[in-house]
Amino acid sequence: MTELMAETALLDSSGTATVRGACPHDCPDTCALLTTVENGRATRVQGNPAHRPTDGVLCTKVSRYAERTYHPERLLTPLKRNGPKGAGQFVPVSWDEALDDIAAKLTSIAKDHPEAVLPYSYAGTMGQVQGEAMAGRFFHRLGASLLDRTICASAGAEALTQTLGNKVGMKVEFFAESKLILIWGSNSIGSNLHFWRLAQEAKRHGAKLVCIDPRKSETADKCQVHLALRPGTDAALALALMHELIVHDWLDHDYIAQYTSGWDALRERALQWPPERAAQVCGLDVAQITDLARDWGNTKPAAIRLNYGMQRVRGGGNAVRAIACLPALTGAWRHRAGGVLLSSSGHFPVQRAALQRPDLLGARQPRTVNMSTIGDDLLRPSSAAFGPAIQALVVYNSNPVAVAPESGKVVQGFAREDLFTVVLEHFQTDTADYADYILPATTQLEHWDIHTSYGHTDVLLNRPAIAPVGQVRSNTDIFRALAARMGFDEPCFADDDLALCRTALGDQVDFAQLLDQGFASLPVPDAPFAQGGFPTASGRCEFFSARLAAQGQDGLPDHLPNYEVPAGGDRYPLAMISPPARNFLNSSFVNVTSLRAVEVEPLLEIHAQDAQVRGIANGEVVKVFNDRGEYHCKAQVSERARPGVVHGLGIWWRKFGLNGTNVNELTSQHLTDMGRAPVFYDCAVQVARLG
Ligand SMILES: Nc1nc2c(c(=O)[nH]1)N[C@H]1C(S)=C(S)[C@@H](COP(=O)(O)OP(=O)(O)OC[C@H]3O[C@@H](n4cnc5c(=O)[nH]c(N)nc54)[C@H](O)[C@@H]3O)O[C@H]1N2
Numbered sequence: 079m080t081e082l083m084a085e086t087a088l089l090d091s092s093g094t095a096t097v098r099g100a101c102p103h104d105c106p107d108t109c110a111l112l113t114t115v116e117n118g119r120a121t122r123v124q125g126n127p128a129h130r131p132t133d134g135v136l137c138t139k140v141s142r143y144a145e146r147t148y149h150p151e152r153l154l155t156p157l158k159r160n161g162p163k164g165a166g167q168f169v170p171v172s173w174d175e176a177l178d179d180i181a182a183k184l185t186s187i188a189k190d191h192p193e194a195v196l197p198y199s200y201a202g203t204m205g206q207v208q209g210e211a212m213a214g215r216f217f218h219r220l221g222a223s224l225l226d227r228t229i230c231a232s233a234g235a236e237a238l239t240q241t242l243g244n245k246v247g248m249k250v251e252f253f254a255e256s257k258l259i260l261i262w263g264s265n266s267i268g269s270n271l272h273f274w275r276l277a278q279e280a281k282r283h284g285a286k287l288v289c290i291d292p293r294k295s296e297t298a299d300k301c302q303v304h305l306a307l308r309p310g311t312d313a314a315l316a317l318a319l320m321h322e323l324i325v326h327d328w329l330d331h332d333y334i335a336q337y338t339s340g341w342d343a344l345r346e347r348a349l350q351w352p353p354e355r356a357a358q359v360c361g362l363d364v365a366q367i368t369d370l371a372r373d374w375g376n377t378k379p380a381a382i383r384l385n386y387g388m389q390r391v392r393g394g395g396n397a398v399r400a401i402a403c404l405p406a407l408t409g410a411w412r413h414r415a416g417g418v419l420l421s422s423s424g425h426f427p428v429q430r431a432a433l434q435r436p437d438l439l440g441a442r443q444p445r446t447v448n449m450s451t452i453g454d455d456l457l458r459p460s461s462a463a464f465g466p467a468i469q470a471l472v473v474y475n476s477n478p479v480a481v482a483p484e485s486g487k488v489v490q491g492f493a494r495e496d497l498f499t500v501v502l503e504h505f506q507t508d509t510a511d512y513a514d515y516i517l518p519a520t521t522q523l524e525h526w527d528i529h530t531s532y533g534h535t536d537v538l539l540n541r542p543a544i545a546p547v548g549q550v551r552s553n554t555d556i557f558r559a560l561a562a563r564m565g566f567d568e569p570c571f572a573d574d575d576l577a578l579c580r581t582a583l584g585d586q587v588d589f590a591q592l593l594d595q596g597f598a599s600l601p602v603p604d605a606p607f608a609q610g611g612f613p614t615a616s617g618r619c620e621f622f623s624a625r626l627a628a629q630g631q632d633g634l635p636d637h638l639p640n641y642e643v644p645a646g647g648d649r650y651p652l653a654m655i656s657p658p659a660r661n662f663l664n665s666s667f668v669n670v671t672s673l674r675a676v677e678v679e680p681l682l683e684i685h686a687q688d689a690q691v692r693g694i695a696n697g698e699v700v701k702v703f704n705d706r707g708e709y710h711c712k713a714q715v716s717e718r719a720r721p722g723v724v725h726g727l728g729i730w731w732r733k734f735g736l737n738g739t740n741v742n743e744l745t746s747q748h749l750t751d752m753g754r755a756p757v758f759y760d761c762a763v764q765v766a767r768l769g
């Protein structure tokens with residue numbers, strides 16, 4: 079490793095090195111990093127100016143990445159529990175002791191029921207290598223339960239796939255040339271900063287920016303128009319826009335005829351949604367809808383930046399389907415600055431089978447457990463339908479005790495005395511508190527990885543910039559060591575990280591260029607669907623999905639009301655959404671002192687009317703509650719909230735919460751219409767003064 083580092087790091091005459099890397103976080107921007115290393119220590123992490131999407135700029139969070147890596151609370155040795163489950167009491171042990179014991183326990187559980195072992199991981203790092211490469215091989219070889227990784231994006235992903243054929247869309251750089259941009263369900267300033275810079279550029283050239291979001295977010299503040307619709311009503315709005323496009327004939331008939339399918343059926347459906355009907359459902363004025371339709375029908379080029387915020391409700395998949403139809407109706411795809419972008423990840427030719435080796439399962443077909451219902455699933459006994467109860471859990475790249483819905487049940491599950499839990503982590507998170515063993519993992523400054531993106535179309539290589547601190551080991555290294563102890567002797571367990579980086583995209587990307595420059599662009603055309611060519615079976619944008627219809631579902635997009643639609647007289651009359659706080663990334667960075675200092679403490683934004691009728695003053699501590707639990711935080715009486723909707727900004731660690739909980743104490747384990755995803759923003763609550 080050191081040899082390659084020295085060979086390719088950019089050394090200056092004083093011995094200071096600059097190492098090229100990639101931001102590992104779950105963020106569409108996937109920035110290229112330049113880490114300055116002086117005397118073996120990373121002193122600065124900056125954006126790489128040579129990488130166009132990054133443009134030399136990082137968000138505040140990741141410009142603090144060195145602070146996170148050298149944080150005094152960083153886990154530096156393996157730890158073994160020596161107190162009650164969840165108490166967070168551990169003693170340091172050697173790697174040999176930890177790995178021997180873990181291998182013995184997993185072997186003994188897997189002897190009878192390999193499916194009683196469950197991996198639990200998400201996108202703490204988005205790296206293809208430190209993600210599911212060696213881990214996938216290990217769990218496939220073991221025959222462990224498979225994990226359905228649904229916690230974030232699977233409703234939208236499934237919807238895009240049904241409509242456009244894959245997770246594909248317009249190229250982000252061309253938003254700078256758009257004349258109308260709908261920023262739909264996205265607080266781009268906080269969560270998609272590099273897109274926001276392009277939107278600003280477009281605005282300077284005369285574009286109109288429209289934000290569609292129940293919350294008057296920091297992004298809404300800076301757009302010319304803000305539509306504060308009720309949570310979970312986006313499909314109704316999209317259908318009413320179609321209604322207006324039809325009755326005013328703002329359609330591109332030629333594009334529809336040549337490159338779409340299902341138009342007659344969609345037309346009929348949309349005509350059932352006059353703006354008056356949608357206005358009632360969405361809680362908007364009719365004119366807000368008709369004005370937006372006029373703009374969408376008459377501005378060229380026009381584009382939509384959709385983000386995942388709007389698909390975390392019952393009808394999230396249908397809503398994405400409805401919105402994804404809009405560019406085809408007006409032929410917006412004809413222009414490179416027109417269309418829609420939710421995710422670009424389907425453009426990347428990731429060699430998943432070669433990386434994760436599902437063939438190691440042989441003839442075995444383990445069950446699949448949905449990560450979004452981990453609360454219920456950890457509490458399920460063995461049964462014919464479920465199979466064996468979960469007896470061992472190996473968590474990496476995720477903090478489920480903080481981020482999974484209905485945390486009361488998640489905590490109860492993790493607290494099971496008979497559950498054996500291993501957590502690979504940088505920090506002692508809420509989840510790590512419940513571990514039997516915590517294994518200290520490397521950060522992005524300490525390991526190799528390769529990254530695709532869901533917001534642009536470049537591949538990035540991450541080189542280690544420093545030697546691992548303390549005794550930390552990479553995820554890959556830990557799974558290799560466990561594999562060796564468990565007698566898994568297939569040659570693939572000997573692959574090193576650089577070999578895995580090479581495998582990730584095979585010969586589809588020029589690896590020499592990655593080694594040399596740190597990034598490489600995929601050959602995606604500027605206007606990929608100007609002449610159809612969608613990656614659907616028909617090659618068309620599918621308004622009507624025969625596949626969905628064959629599954630007994632509605633083949634057309636429709637508005638599905640939220641599971642929890644609160645009304646005035648209800649016990650839980652307020653709708654709660656819980657979008658990310660700007661200075662955290664999900665639950666990462668919550669423990670970085672300088673960033674926590676900016677967010678200060680857990681907050682609930684509430685409209686003045688809703689506060690007043692409850693006698694709640696600004697800054698007062700309140701309890702937010704429903705049948706699932708109770709969460710205490712400070713009320714911020716704020717114009718960011720519309721009447722009837724409150725915002726519990728996420729995702730705090732429970733242990734920093736005023737009553738040891740966070741917003742997920744209130745969210746439910748219901749699932750979305752498509753993709754089996756959680757409905758974090760479909761949640762009814764009541765708020766009251768405390769005491
Ligand atoms: N700073 C920061 N950046 C992040 C993250 C983070 O936690 N912090 N998270 C990362 C992750 S994991 C993801 S998945 C991505 C995307 O993450 P997203 O969850 O898409 O994050 P946001 O961009 O905040 O978009 C959510 C927006 O949707 C709004 N919203 C909520 N309900 C509805 C609704 O029903 N309809 C509409 N139209 N809007 C709604 C919220 O008010 C919020 O402003 O961002 C990533 N980037």
Ligand SMILES: Nc1nc2c(c(=O)[nH]1)N[C@H]1C(S)=C(S)[C@@H](COP(=O)(O)OP(=O)(O)OC[C@H]3O[C@@H](n4cnc5c(=O)[nH]c(N)nc54)[C@H](O)[C@@H]3O)O[C@H]1N2
Binds near residue numbers: 201503665
């Ligand atoms: N209420 C509510 N809940 C939500 C959301 C919401 O908007 N509202 N958002 C949801 C969304 S979009 C998502 S994506 C999920 C996110 O949920 P998670 O994917 O669990 O994300 P994080 O909370 O950031 O936790 C990631 C953990 O991985 C660790 N990690 C990072 N890199 C590495 C590594 O290389 N090795 C190891 N071993 N560990 C590493 C970090 O230290 C961190 O603790 O949360 C979901 N939960």
Ligand code: SF4
Binds near residue numbers: 102
């Ligand atoms: S979190 Fe996003 S914006 Fe921040 S450095 Fe990483 S990729 Fe860039």
Ligand SMILES: [Mo]
Binds near residue numbers: 104230231386
């Ligand atoms: Mo996410």
